[in-house]
Amino acid sequence: MTYTRVDFQTDQEVRWCPGCGDYTILASVQNFMANAGVDREKVVFVSGIGCAARFPYYMNVYGMHSIHGRAPAIATGVAITNPDLSVWVVGGDGDLLSIGGNHLIHAMRRNLDLTILLFNNQIYGLTKGQYSPTSEPGKSTKSSPGGSIDYPFNPVSLALGSEATFVARTLDMDRKHTTDILTAAHTHKGAALIEIYQNCNVFNDKAFIQLTGKTERYANRIDLVHGEPIIFGADKEKAVVWSEGGAKIVDRASVNPNDIIVHDAHAEDVSAAFALSRISHGPYGPTPLGVFRDVYRPVYDQVLDEEVASSQAARGKGDLLELITGLGTWTVD
Amino acid sequence: MENDHNPNDHPPEGSQMTVPNGGVTVDRTDRMVIRFAGDSGDGMQLTGNRFTDAAAIFGNDLATLPTFPAEIRAPAGTLPGVSSFQIQIADWDILTPGDRPDVLVAMNPAALKVHLKDLIDNGILIINQEAFDERNLYKAGFDSNPLKDGTLAGYDLHSVPMQTLTKEAVKGTGVSGRAVLRSKNFLALGLILWMFGRDTKVTEAWVAQKFRRVEAVKNANLAALKAGYNYGITTESFARQIEVRPAELPPGTYTNVNGNAALSWGLIAGARLADLPLFYASYPITPASEILHELVRHRNFGVKTFQAEDEIAAAGAALGAAFTGSLAVTGTSGPGLSLKGETISLALMTELPMVIVDVQRGGPSTGLPTKPEQSDLFLAVWGRHGESPLPVLSASAPSDAFEVAIEACRIALKYMTPVILLSDGYIATSSEPWRLPDIEALPQLEVPFATAPNAGDKFLPYLRDLDTMARPWALPGVPGLEHRVGGLEKEEVTGNVSYDPANHQLMTDIRAWKIANIANDIPDIEVDDPDGADLLVLSWGSTFSAVKAGVGNARSLGASVAYARIRYLSPFPPNMPTVLGNYKKIMVPEMNMGQLSRIIKAEFVTPVISVNKVEGKPFTSDEICDEIMKAAGQ
Numbered sequence: 001m002t003y004t005r006v007d008f009q010t011d012q013e014v015r016w017c018p019g020c021g022d023y024t025i026l027a028s029v030q031n032f033m034a035n036a037g038v039d040r041e042k043v044v045f046v047s048g049i050g051c052a053a054r055f056p057y058y059m060n061v062y063g064m065h066s067i068h069g070r071a072p073a074i075a076t077g078v079a080i081t082n083p084d085l086s087v088w089v090v091g092g093d094g095d096l097l098s099i100g101g102n103h104l105i106h107a108m109r110r111n112l113d114l115t116i117l118l119f120n121n122q123i124y125g126l127t128k129g130q131y132s133p134t135s136e137p138g139k140s141t142k143s144s145p146g147g148s149i150d151y152p153f154n155p156v157s158l159a160l161g162s163e164a165t166f167v168a169r170t171l172d173m174d175r176k177h178t179t180d181i182l183t184a185a186h187t188h189k190g191a192a193l194i195e196i197y198q199n200c201n202v203f204n205d206k207a208f209i210q211l212t213g214k215t216e217r218y219a220n221r222i223d224l225v226h227g228e229p230i231i232f233g234a235d236k237e238k239a240v241v242w243s244e245g246g247a248k249i250v251d252r253a254s255v256n257p258n259d260i261i262v263h264d265a266h267a268e269d270v271s272a273a274f275a276l277s278r279i280s281h282g283p284y285g286p287t288p289l290g291v292f293r294d295v296y297r298p299v300y301d302q303v304l305d306e307e308v309a310s311s312q313a314a315r316g317k318g319d320l321l322e323l324i325t326g327l328g329t330w331t332v333d
Numbered sequence: 334m335e336n337d338h339n340p341n342d343h344p345p346e347g348s349q350m351t352v353p354n355g356g357v358t359v360d361r362t363d364r365m366v367i368r369f370a371g372d373s374g375d376g377m378q379l380t381g382n383r384f385t386d387a388a389a390i391f392g393n394d395l396a397t398l399p400t401f402p403a404e405i406r407a408p409a410g411t412l413p414g415v416s417s418f419q420i421q422i423a424d425w426d427i428l429t430p431g432d433r434p435d436v437l438v439a440m441n442p443a444a445l446k447v448h449l450k451d452l453i454d455n456g457i458l459i460i461n462q463e464a465f466d467e468r469n470l471y472k473a474g475f476d477s478n479p480l481k482d483g484t485l486a487g488y489d490l491h492s493v494p495m496q497t498l499t500k501e502a503v504k505g506t507g508v509s510g511r512a513v514l515r516s517k518n519f520l521a522l523g524l525i526l527w528m529f530g531r532d533t534k535v536t537e538a539w540v541a542q543k544f545r546r547v548e549a550v551k552n553a554n555l556a557a558l559k560a561g562y563n564y565g566i567t568t569e570s571f572a573r574q575i576e577v578r579p580a581e582l583p584p585g586t587y588t589n590v591n592g593n594a595a596l597s598w599g600l601i602a603g604a605r606l607a608d609l610p611l612f613y614a615s616y617p618i619t620p621a622s623e624i625l626h627e628l629v630r631h632r633n634f635g636v637k638t639f640q641a642e643d644e645i646a647a648a649g650a651a652l653g654a655a656f657t658g659s660l661a662v663t664g665t666s667g668p669g670l671s672l673k674g675e676t677i678s679l680a681l682m683t684e685l686p687m688v689i690v691d692v693q694r695g696g697p698s699t700g701l702p703t704k705p706e707q708s709d710l711f712l713a714v715w716g717r718h719g720e721s722p723l724p725v726l727s728a729s730a731p732s733d734a735f736e737v738a739i740e741a742c743r744i745a746l747k748y749m750t751p752v753i754l755l756s757d758g759y760i761a762t763s764s765e766p767w768r769l770p771d772i773e774a775l776p777q778l779e780v781p782f783a784t785a786p787n788a789g790d791k792f793l794p795y796l797r798d799l800d801t802m803a804r805p806w807a808l809p810g811v812p813g814l815e816h817r818v819g820g821l822e823k824e825e826v827t828g829n830v831s832y833d834p835a836n837h838q839l840m841t842d843i844r845a846w847k848i849a850n851i852a853n854d855i856p857d858i859e860v861d862d863p864d865g866a867d868l869l870v871l872s873w874g875s876t877f878s879a880v881k882a883g884v885g886n887a888r889s890l891g892a893s894v895a896y897a898r899i900r901y902l903s904p905f906p907p908n909m910p911t912v913l914g915n916y917k918k919i920m921v922p923e924m925n926m927g928q929l930s931r932i933i934k935a936e937f938v939t940p941v942i943s944v945n946k947v948e949g950k951p952f953t954s955d956e957i958c959d960e961i962m963k964a965a966g967q
Contacts, residue, residue: 010817012829012830039812040812040815041809041810041811041812041813041814041815042809042810043809044656044657044809046653049820056817056819057817057819057830059817060815061815062656062809062815062816062817063816063817063818063819064653064656064683064817064818064819065817065818065819065820065821066649066652066679066819066820067649067675067676067679067820070645070646070649070675070676073641073642073645073646073647073648073649073650073653074649074650074652074653074656075653076639076641076646076649076650076653077612077614077639077649077650077651077652077653077654077655077656077657077661078653078654078656078657078809079653080612080637080639080650080653080654081610081612081637081653081654081657081658081659082657082658082809082810084810085657085809085810102642102643102646103642103645103646103649106641106642106646304637307632308632308633308635308636308637311632311633312632312633312635314633315633316633317633317634317635318601318605318631318633318634318635320601320602320605320772320775321772323598323601323602323631323634324588324598324735324769324770324772325586325588325769327588327589327590327594328386328390328588328589329586329587329588329769330389330390330392330586330587330588331585331586331587332392332580332581332582332583332584332585332587333584
């Protein structure tokens with residue numbers, strides 16, 4: 001069946017604040033779904049609580065708007081019990097990294113076939129402006145008037161450390177980039193985490209200006225492309241090389257071209273991807289975007305399905321009488 | 334012997350007679366309580382379970398009560414490290430594992446110290462003699478050796494050199510060093526099997542199968558078992574055997590089962606009867622973990638199990654599974670039920686079917702993790718935010734758990750609601766003969782999945798069946814039924830998010846009515862009241878066995894008393910008000926501080942005699958009998 005974006009829209013009024021980055025992401029996802037030819041009835045969106053978590057109400061597919069933080073756990077049950085479905089998790093930085101941090105990391109290490117969209121706006125929006133687990137240190141908010149003393153997560157580093165098999169970062173404003181990443185994640189079998197920098201124009205406006213601003217973005221966007229040397233800057237004058245055990249930004253002219261890191265998203269060893277994720281700890285300067293890691297590992301829900309199938313092949317589909325007599329019986333006449 | 338009588342068809346006294354048999358006297362009795370006690374490393378649970386199997390296959394009726402220390406391995410030889418297993422065997426339909434043991438096997442001084450006070454006067458005491466050395470006596474807090482100081486004068490004491498006998502027996506089997514003495518529990522078992530006139534064949538077959546991959550251990554255990562048995566034959570110290578004949582149970586095929594296994598099988602059966610795959614998610618927790626262990630063995634039934642990262646995730650995964658059309662179950666014990674509360678509320682709001690099993694243990698907090706209690710009733714009935722009614726059922730015995738599990742599945746699926754099924758640590762770990770049901774006669778559970786739009790070309794997820802008020806269950810994968818559910822209040826019929834005040838009132842009323850209406854779909858309470866008593870004893874959950882036996886004792890003492898069991902705790906069966914109205918006095922014994930009592934007082938505005946106990950062990954029939962006599966005498 002051929003779809004257009006309209007087929008993925010619902011009759012519900014979209015109620016994010018005017019100017020919210022969520023609108024752009026919604027449009028990107030709906031367009032992607034239509035263009036990718038995904039069967040609408042086979043798509044399930046599960047979300048937690050927060051602004052981003054309203055997402056399922058606006059997607060004309062199956063969906064559940066669930067509990068704060070628990071979307072990865074609920075989506076786990078969906079994926080395990082029906083591996084034919086395309087299961088998506090949507091949540092914000094508070095939802096997935098704070099109250100739901102535990103479920104997020106376990107879903108990734110198990111490698112369930114989930115695509116997780118982490119809308120990172122570095123603030124609590126729905127509760128009107130408290131610092132989040134990705135807010136920058138010192139951030140002044142309603143709950144941290146003197147500046148936050150929390151140290152933030154780097155979501156890409158966290159995902160890589162959690163054994164995720166697909167980890168990427170994109171930006172709400174760049175719809176083409178977002179679509180490319182969605183396509184790669186959808187193709188990937190297993191857990192895929194996409195961190196999407198999402199602007200909250202009410203409580204944390206311009207948090208990503210270094211990556212979206214007309215002039216700033218040329219200096220700061222480091223686009224990771226598998227198989228390509230990592231160079232960036234308005235005139236591609238910057239490069240990334242190995243130095244002192246990590247990935248460092250240097251002037252391209254100052255290094256031997258052979259020393260520039262060629263990005264390998266399919267490397268078994270996660271170390272290089274992790275080093276690249278450490279180039280920035282937030283969108284405050286040069287920051288990598290793109291697919292950090294995309295490798296194959298057996299997918300939990302498929303492995304479990306195969307276990308059931310092989311058990312049934314070996315032992316038949318189970319007989320209740322055999323089940324309840326399995327410990328031995330005796331008869332009273 | 335303690336009183337524990339079937340109230341309907343058995344004489345009050347334990348009958349006993351002595352029959353000469355060559356040089357050995359055979360005492361015939363109608364029932365016996367045997368307790369095996371030792372260090373947690375002594376293999377007492379294994380010994381008890383093997384004796385249980387031998388007794389079951391012999392045809393005795395039986396009931397067991399395993400008791401574990403909370404620690405995996407408390408320091409050897411200490412009082413907290415004592416593990417025990419009690420079994421009552423009988424030639425008639427008994428209900429409880431007995432109150433005080435007639436026979437106590439004590440494998441070390443600590444076991445003696447903990448359990449001697451329970452042994453009946455003149456009871457048979459079998460001691461692992463060589464464990465009573467200075468060091469172990471000190472660890473158990475004995476100032477002098479009870480084997481020598483006259484402490485045990487009032488008992489039929491058999492001090493057996495088990496360690497020497499075991500060492501001799503296992504020579505040549507290939508085990509050596511510390512492994513040698515590990516077989517001593519089989520020596521003790523062999524001796525007890527002889528004492529009760531059971532041969533060792535059933536146990537030998539089990540040992541041969543269990544230890545088939547470790548030849549030396551297999552042979553050592555078999556040798557110790559036989560040595561113990563032969564010691565009984567040849568030692569003059571043991572001049573009497575005890576005969577407990579096969580029980581006259583209702584005709585049928587029986588198996589010996591514990592509550593966790595029976596409950597697991599009931600879930601598998603519920604899924605099969607509904608023609609749904611079973612999904613069970615849980616996080617390991619005592620005493621519910623065995624349900625996970627049992628279910629994972631039966632993948633061929635289409636069972637998918639999921640060991641989650643925490644209790645919340647287990648509930649969440651079950652809810653996700655319910656969304657895709659599995660029979661979704663999550664199991665836990667008290668602390669886990671607290672954590673699952675928010676997810677259960679979402680299941681209630683999204684009106685998805687789900688069964689939550691709570692194998693209750695002593696609380697609050699970590700409490701007494703290996704001991705039974707019934708103190709989660711309030712939590713089950715009311716322990717969620719918002720107005721969130723749901724059905725609560727309880728299993729009353731290991732042999733009841735199968736049927737109750739199926740019933741929980743039936744209600745969840747028919748009414749599209751989460752259902753809480755309460756078991757407890759006593760039911761979970763104790764075992765009894767279970768007369769197998771006729772599988773063919775079990776009810777099919779109809780699940781009317783939505784297959785097409787229900788309003789023109791639209792699908793309205795909250796357009797209800799007006800009989801049950803259940804909403805349609807539409808599964809991802811079906812074209813045309815795409816819909817969204819969630820925790821925000823839903824508009825009736827459309828399921829769209831609604832903040833309308835009148836709609837919230839309506840939906841709250843519908844959710845309450847839907848659950849209350851289930852009362853019309855469950856059986857009445859059956860009261861056993863042969864002579865129009867004034868006093869009714871109500872049991873729920875595992876207090877049933879002690880209540881039934883205690884009532885029997887009280888009747889044999891002349892009391893007029895009725896009893897009934899409540900399986901459905903929310904909503905109550907339809908005749909509940911009538912039943913309560915028929916009696917002047919209502920007594921509710923519970924392993925909590927009066928939770929069902931308070932619910933009954935509040936809902937039916939009737940006085941209740943609350944009998945409460947939270948000692949980490951079940952009521953005895955004598956305790957119930959005493960309370961009945963007190964109440965009857967008032």
